[in-house]
Amino acid sequence: MSMSCFTNGNLVHRHLVDNSARRVSGVRSSVTHRRPMHLMQFSAFTLIELLVTVSIIALLIAVLVPSLRGARNSAKNVATKATFTGITRALEQFKNDNQQEFRRTNGYPPSARGEDIHEAAPPSPNVLYGAHWLPRHLMGKDFKGFIPREFVPKDCLDRPREWYYPSPCGLTDSELDRRPRYIEADTIKMTPTNELKGQPGSSGALLSPQLTAPVFVDNYDRPILYYVANPFGEVICTPTTSKVDGKIGIYVHEDNAGFTGVEGGSGYVSTGTGFTYTRNQHLIEAYGDVDPQRIDNNPHSFAFYILDDNVHEQTESATYSGTVRPYNSDTYLLISAGNDGAYGTKDDITNFNR
Numbered sequence: 514m515s516m517s518c519f520t521n522g523n524l525v526h527r528h529l530v531d532n533s534a535r536r537v538s539g540v541r542s543s544v545t546h547r548r549p550m551h552l553m554q555f556s557a558f559t560l561i562e563l564l565v566t567v568s569i570i571a572l573l574i575a576v577l578v579p580s581l582r583g584a585r586n587s588a589k590n591v592a593t594k595a596t597f598t599g600i601t602r603a604l605e606q607f608k609n610d611n612q613q614e615f616r617r618t619n620g621y622p623p624s625a626r627g628e629d630i631h632e633a634a635p636p637s638p639n640v641l642y643g644a645h646w647l648p649r650h651l652m653g654k655d656f657k658g659f660i661p662r663e664f665v666p667k668d669c670l671d672r673p674r675e676w677y678y679p680s681p682c683g684l685t686d687s688e689l690d691r692r693p694r695y696i697e698a699d700t701i702k703m704t705p706t707n708e709l710k711g712q713p714g715s716s717g718a719l720l721s722p723q724l725t726a727p728v729f730v731d732n733y734d735r736p737i738l739y740y741v742a743n744p745f746g747e748v749i750c751t752p753t754t755s756k757v758d759g760k761i762g763i764y765v766h767e768d769n770a771g772f773t774g775v776e777g778g779s780g781y782v783s784t785g786t787g788f789t790y791t792r793n794q795h796l797i798e799a800y801g802d803v804d805p806q807r808i809d810n811n812p813h814s815f816a817f818y819i820l821d822d823n824v825h826e827q828t829e830s831a832t833y834s835g836t837v838r839p840y841n842s843d844t845y846l847l848i849s850a851g852n853d854g855a856y857g858t859k860d861d862i863t864n865f866n867r
């Protein structure tokens with residue numbers, strides 16, 4: 514009995530030992546045949562696959578980046594046109610209020626190059642252009658409203674530099690009455706002249722680097738040019754306010770010469786501001802020719818730039834004795850240089866259909 518139990522016990526013990534040995538042997542076997550991680554093979558790009566991938570990415574970038582840039586510029590163009598709409602509305606309101614004072618410009622603010630009558634006398638940098646006069650008249654020198662001559666006491670009319678003083682000419686203890694602001698400062702972008710993009714060097718430049726008078730700017734942060742028409746003008750434009758061959762210009766080229774530059778005698782060029790174009794020049798720095806038969810000779814000129822094509826088609830006949838006409842011959846011109854920053858190129862934004 515005991516022998517049988519012992520025997521059976523040995524059998525059970527031997528069976529357990531054998532099973533344990535087999536399990537250990539299996540573990541050792543699996544460990545022995547498992548390859549080290551650094552010897553295992555992984556799937557990877559070949560050189561050709563890598564080059565193809567890089568080429569596809571480069572192609573996508575080449576396609577998408579110009580599209581994104583074009584979309585961004587289109588948005589800026591739309592915003593600039595909206596700015597023009599706001600300026601147009603303000604100018605019409607100004608005209609309604611000031612028709613009597615500004616008869617020579619159909620009631621609109623003047624744009625002629627000239628001394629800032631509300632600033633200190635020379636040698637201060639106080640020569641302003643059309644782009645400066647626009648915010649000056651629509652908002653006032655101190656942005657609190659424009660002061661027309663009819664609001665100024667007679668004893669103070671010849672002292673315009675004091676009109677915006679708290680107590681002008683010592684005649685009153687309060688400021689002079691003003692027109693309401695025709696456009697609000699928080700609805701339009703403005704920049705002081707000396708902070709504009711691409712200011713030219715002092716050599717040949719018409720704008721003083723110390724000039725702080727603000728200008729309205731487009732959504733590319735460049736000046737919006739303003740030219741007002743002379744209702745008594747007889748030719749499309751003249752270089753200055755002086756007559757040419759006894760005739761007055763509807764528009765005057767030098768009204769914004771500080772920004773566009775202007776050609777002088779013997780090829781001399783007075784530089785403008787914001788250069789990005791070939792030869793560092795704006796294309797409308799040249800005055801051009803106002804003769805109906807020769808105006809086409811210089812397509813890169815101010816005269817050709819503002820030429821109303823619809824009217825010009827009727828004036829090209831050699832028998833025609835009249836004059837070529839500009840766009841907006843009885844109102845004004847607004848011009849943005851657009852993305853390229855050069856006035857006179859195809860991407861300009863204007864308030865007339867070129």
